[in-house]
Amino acid sequence: MVTRFQRYRQIGDVLVKYGFGILVEEFVPGGERLRGFGKTRKDDQSVYERIRLAIEELGPTYVKFGQIMSTRRELLPPEMVEELQKLQDRVAPVPYADIRPVIAEHCRNLDECFDIIEAEPVASASLSQVHRAVTRDGRILALKVQRPGIAELIETDITILRSLAKRANALFPDLRVYNPEGVVDEFVTQIRRELDFTQDGMNAERLGRNLADLPCVRIPRIHWDLSGPAMLAMDYVEGVRIDDVEAIQALGLSPGDIAATGFEAYVKQIFVDGFFHGDPHPGNLLVTRKGEVVFLDYGIVGVLRPERRRVFVDLLLAMSGTDVAGVISALKKLDVRIDPAVLDAVKDDLYVVLLDYRETKIEQMNFGTAIRGLTETLRRYRIRVPSTLMIMMKVIVMVMDIGTRLEPSFNFDQRIRPYLLDIAAAQRLSPDNVTGAMHSIVGAVESLIAIPGNVNETLKTLSEGTITLELEGHDLDEIVGVIDRTSDKIIVGVVVAAIVVGSSLVLRVADVPVPGYVSTLATLGYVFAVIVGFYAVYNVLRYSRGIRK
Known part of the structure; x- marks a missing residue:
């Protein structure tokens, strides 16, 4: 098993090799000793091409990470996305002697389970390789077998990726908008799912049920008696890659019909079923002699x-x-x-x-x-x-x-x-929408019916004097100020009204002789009351307009 520090050294060597010594110095522990050594890149290679080559050399974890990042067009420059889309996880196969113990974990006695297991794999990827096998009861199967030790290597790389993301967040504040740690967490969730071949098989069965009504689409049947977390046994399917136009025509099939079948299958998966095959590169889509489109590799689903x-x-x-x-x-x-x-x-x-x-x-x-x-x-x-x-x-x-x-x-x-x-x-x-609309209508009707009762309850509470108001300090101060201003206006109004009434009585009394200065005071009081009254009305009108504005 590769230790974390050994893996850091390997990563540093690869990055320096492709001209990324500055990154090694910033991110890799002890990287300052590696910078400038082992530089073998060609001058005619672009920086994005060198990134892709470095990722391929770093192994399965980083290849998978690059493949997932190739979907994040909103984060990366188009040139980099284009290079990441070229990432291939086809690698040299593990010798059958190393793969055999993994198969034996799912079938204790291989001779009783299988007549034949072909030692030469029909496909080889970074996480697994596929061997053709024939069971004792005549089933022809494809055995997708996980590479020995790959889970431990990936867990080591996950620890390193999380550390690098954390350092990137600290060293480069501009990257925080892209949430590097969150991106790595999403990747960790995805790759751990891919390492569980049981989940892979369950995804295949769900796709098979959803696409059962499309006669020209096929999902290989999973054989659970020979499957588990590190091996998935499924029907072996003969076919050609979906992008091999000449091979499709050689089978007597119309490439246009195949395109229409694949298109219809994906429209149904995405917009009708809400569960879709998330990695439709041509190697994962085969075409059979019958014109069936076959979906393979169910680790990535949407x-x-x-x-x-x-x-x-x-x-x-x-x-x-x-x-x-x-x-x-x-x-x-x-x-x-x-x-x-x-x-x-x-x-x-x-x-x-x-x-x-x-x-x-x-x-x-x-x-x-x-x-x-x-x-x-x-x-x-x-x-x-x-x-x-x-x-x-x-x-x-x-x-x-x-x-x-x-x-x-x-x-x-x-x-x-x-x-x-x-x-x-x-x-x-749809029934869901109709049901939701009915629930909304019923809720609205119930609320409408409840209005009289709610009003009655509120009035009852007010009449009993049991209503409680919660006020904050600044709210109370504001209320007291309003009351003070209102009471002042009331007092002024009462005084003005008293002056008007008193002056009117004095001026109207004709039978009783009064001194001349009293009449003069009454007249002046009348004039003062009128002026104050007009001023008060003016203030009220101005305040009302201010509120409306």
Whole structure:
């Protein structure tokens, strides 16, 4: 078993070899002793190409990490994404003598279980390799067997990746917007799932049930009596890669029909079932002599809850209809947070992207251009996006690429829009939606019926004097001030009214002789009361207008 410090040394050696000595010095313990040694890169290799080559040499953990990061177009430059998409996890196979004990863990007596296990694997990847076998009862199987010691190596690499992400967060504050530690945590969850072949088999069976109604789609049957966490036994399927047009034609099949079958299968998985095969590279899709499209490798799957599916449908419809407001609305529903300060700029960029797509000649239209434009806009403004959205977009782009290889005139936009419109209509009238609407209506009616009772209860509480108000200190001060001002106005009003009444009585008394100065005082009091009254009315009107404003 490779220790953590040995692995650090290996990583440092590889990074220095490809010209990343500065990273070694910053991130790898003891890296300053390695920088500048072993540099063998070619000068004509771009930095992104060297990153890809270094990842391939670092082994399965980093290859898987690179493959997953290739879906995060909103985080990485397009040139880097393009290189990461070239990552291949095909490696030299482990000798059968090392693989045999893993098989024996799932079948104690191999001679009783199998007539034949071919020592030469039919496929070899970084986590596992596949051997063809024939059981005693005549079943022809493909045995997907985990490489010995791979789980321990990956756990060591996970510890190192988490440490590197933490250092990156501390050393480069600008990277925090991309949440390096969160990205690594997502990767850890994914690769641990891939190491559990039992989960792999359960994913296969769920896909098989969901796609059972499509006669030209096939998911190999899992044989659980010979399967476990480190080995998965399934039906062996003969076929050619889905991107091998000549081989498909040699079987007497139409590449256009194959493209249509694969397209329909993915539309159903994503938008109807909400559970889809997440790694549709051509090596994982085979075509049989019967024209069946066979899905292989179920470690990476996407999951979409019903409410998310509806939003994704709205998002794609808005993109295909150049509806920028609809795109922004759908992104918000997917918890994509856009800074209000850049919202207008984002809308402008999206409008140009969608306009360029719509104005392309119909025979050259490629919906992948619109998706890449969307993700590039998100990256430019450092907008974080849920990983499920990026996986779905990656799958759509890969399906489109395969479709155009099989049929150059394959037009994703024309094909998917009728599906999306039908799906949107069906979703809005689905039992779940109808049930939800009924619950909302019932809740609203119940609330309406409860209004008289609530009002009666409130009035009863008020009449009993048992109502309680909770006030904070500043609220109480404000209330006291209002009361003081109101009482002052009342006092002024009462005094003015008394003066008016008194002056009126004095001036109206004609029978009783009064001194002249009394009449003069009464007249002056009358005038004073009128002036104060007008002033008071003016203040009241001005205050009322201030409140309305």
